[in-house]
Amino acid sequence: MTSDDIIKAFDRMRVWQQGDRRAVHKPLLVLHALAKVSSGSTAMEDWNDAEPRLKALLNEFGPDGSGKSRHYPFWHLQTDGLWQLEGPQNILSRPPAATPTLTELRSNHVRGGFPPALRKVLQADPLLVATIARRIVEAHFPESIRGDVLAAVGLPDDLSAAPMDAEARRHRDPAFREKVLLAYQYRCGVCGHDLRLGHQTIGLEAAHIKWFQAQGPDIVPNGIALCSLHHKIFDLGAFTILPGTYQMVFSQHLNGSDETARRMLAYHGAGLILPQSTDYLPRPEFLAWHQKQVFKNPARQ
Numbered sequence: 091m092t093s094d095d096i097i098k099a100f101d102r103m104r105v106w107q108q109g110d111r112r113a114v115h116k117p118l119l120v121l122h123a124l125a126k127v128s129s130g131s132t133a134m135e136d137w138n139d140a141e142p143r144l145k146a147l148l149n150e151f152g153p154d155g156s157g158k159s160r161h162y163p164f165w166h167l168q169t170d171g172l173w174q175l176e177g178p179q180n181i182l183s184r185p186p187a188a189t190p191t192l193t194e195l196r197s198n199h200v201r202g203g204f205p206p207a208l209r210k211v212l213q214a215d216p217l218l219v220a221t222i223a224r225r226i227v228e229a230h231f232p233e234s235i236r237g238d239v240l241a242a243v244g245l246p247d248d249l250s251a252a253p254m255d256a257e258a259r260r261h262r263d264p265a266f267r268e269k270v271l272l273a274y275q276y277r278c279g280v281c282g283h284d285l286r287l288g289h290q291t292i293g294l295e296a297a298h299i300k301w302f303q304a305q306g307p308d309i310v311p312n313g314i315a316l317c318s319l320h321h322k323i324f325d326l327g328a329f330t331i332l333p334g335t336y337q338m339v340f341s342q343h344l345n346g347s348d349e350t351a352r353r354m355l356a357y358h359g360a361g362l363i364l365p366q367s368t369d370y371l372p373r374p375e376f377l378a379w380h381q382k383q384v385f386k387n388p389a390r391q
């Protein structure tokens with residue numbers, strides 16, 4: 091297998107993303123396994139060791155409730171030719187659709203990892219590992235949280251040395267940011283943050299409501315101007331915006347010290363600071379996607 095073949099094999103993960111639904115199970119497992127390889131681990135990993143890590147990653151970065159199916163990629167990644175399992179024959183010989191239960195994987199200590207030949211190539215080539223990791227995070231996560239995903243799996247959170255994924259950069263409208271900031275008059279739609287240094291805005295970003303990675307378009311009704319902090323927690327699903335009323339609703343999972351929580355939760359139930367023209371209002375279908383695929387239920391009262 092050449093490096094190009096390997097990159098292509100991992101790229102096929104893109105087709106796992108079905109329509110509007112975020113399917114991050116396999117990408118997160120692969121990132122976790124890449125981190126193990128780059129830390130020098132050569133052994134297959136026991137499901138019992140991998141499980142708590144995958145559960146935490148899915149709870150943090152996956153759609154609501156996706157942690158329940160945390161064992162699916164451990165089994166299904168085999169069919170992509172990128173994964174190998176070791177364990178009792180009565181489990182390994184099952185047809186691809188017969189996913190073992192959590193209990194079966196645990197009690198039989200089923201082990202998984204990249205096939206040895208692939209692992210060897212990856213281990214000898216840190217830049218290849220970085221390239222694959224970068225392509226995966228670019229294909230599945232918005233920029234605001236890519237560093238968090240990489241840090242959480244244990245990979246360096248700056249992969250800028252690795253070549254970019256040209257595919258992921260295609261068709262982006264370079265004027266999107268400027269149009270969105272203008273629509274919101276250069277202030278955060280949540281807190282009104284509009285700090286400038288001279289004429290330069292500081293910490294103000296154009297967030298996609300429906301992620302670009304999920305085929306969300308670069309149009310103003312799919313954007314909101316947000317400060318860096320509100321952008322990040324919006325992409326992590328700490329709050330969402332209700333279609334119709336544009337009311338902000340925060341997740342019960344968000345917490346902090348009294349002072350921090352009070353400041354953040356002051357916006358719970360408040361209305362978004364609306365754009366200057368109704369043409370720019372967030373479209374209900376994009377808000378509905380965010381609520382379903384990103385927001386962390388349950389909502390606060």
Ligand SMILES: [Zn+2]
Binds near residue numbers: 280281283316
């Ligand atoms: Zn803000």
